Amino acid sequence: MRPPAGLWELYWGFLSIGARSFGGVLPWAHRVIVEERRWVAPADFAAILALCQFLPGPNVGNVSVVLGRRWFGWRGAFAAFTGLMALPLLWVSALALLYADFSLYPGVRAAMTGVGIAGGGLFVGTACKLAKPLLGKPWGIALAGACFACLALGRVSLFALLPAAAVLGWIAARRNLL
Numbered sequence: 001m002r003p004p005a006g007l008w009e010l011y012w013g014f015l016s017i018g019a020r021s022f023g024g025v026l027p028w029a030h031r032v033i034v035e036e037r038r039w040v041a042p043a044d045f046a047a048i049l050a051l052c053q054f055l056p057g058p059n060v061g062n063v064s065v066v067l068g069r070r071w072f073g074w075r076g077a078f079a080a081f082t083g084l085m086a087l088p089l090l091w092v093s094a095l096a097l098l099y100a101d102f103s104l105y106p107g108v109r110a111a112m113t114g115v116g117i118a119g120g121g122l123f124v125g126t127a128c129k130l131a132k133p134l135l136g137k138p139w140g141i142a143l144a145g146a147c148f149a150c151l152a153l154g155r156v157s158l159f160a161l162l163p164a165a166a167v168l169g170w171i172a173a174r175r176n177l178l
Helices: 008-021 025-036 043-056 059-102 108-135 138-153 157-175
Strands: none
Touching: 008 025, 008 059, 025 043, 025 059, 025 108, 043 059, 043 108, 108 138, 138 157
8 A cells, every 4th residue: 555646646536536426426435545546455444434424524525634634734635625526516516507407308317316326336335345344353243233223224313323333343442353
């Protein structure tokens, strides 16, 4: 693993994430940061993402700030976040104008449904990739499964579940179970 060589590499890396992020940013962020550019290891990415999911704001936006600051201080945080958001801001604005004019056409509605389904598939695939560091760690799998059951089946509030999961994860990590 090697961090970006400079601010421009960091900016262009996050710009490439933002440019390809139709259907969700997370799958592309993982692909670019971990698989293509190899800036961080999969377990490190999962740990950073876990922290950023706990913080307010967009998860991958937070990841860009954390990684940018780690490598280049406040200038890196600014470069990474700006790169991530630049093209989506332009594209969403342009698409909103187009969608306002063409949203009533059945073909456009069908295309939007297909894009939503593809985005869901990308999300599930990324969740499987993020779970790889848990393989061989039964306590981690149990904690992830319990969180899923509480959220999806028990309809427990994420706001209530996160602190409890954080404490349980911390205890398991302190006992070398994770």
